[in-house]
Amino acid sequence: MLYFVTSNSLKTITKMNSKIIENLRIFREMQGFTQGEIAKKLNISHSSYANLERGEVILDLDKIPTIEQALGIEEGTLKTFDKSIFLKKHKILCT
Numbered sequence: 060m061l062y063f064v065t066s067n068s069l070k071t072i073t074k075m076n077s078k079i080i081e082n083l084r085i086f087r088e089m090q091g092f093t094q095g096e097i098a099k100k101l102n103i104s105h106s107s108y109a110n111l112e113r114g115e116v117i118l119d120l121d122k123i124p125t126i127e128q129a130l131g132i133e134e135g136t137l138k139t140f141d142k143s144i145f146l147k148k149h150k151i152l153c154t
Contacts (some may be wrong), residue, residue: 100129
């Protein structure tokens, strides 16, 4: 199947992918998992997972629920979590 992507939709996809990847790292660290542990839960290599967290590959959105399950978080969290709101709510200051 061939998809045509406009530059605006590509920017939206890239921005969404970046937010999800940032949230992925945040939740992995908050849950106390290493990259290798999550990679093992997802049945992928450590290097593949590391590439994902670095944004070197585009995340397949269909895989997000599986990743959230491996992290032990609610479905939809990686897409909707907003770090700045969380930090304000919990009065956490970043330097």
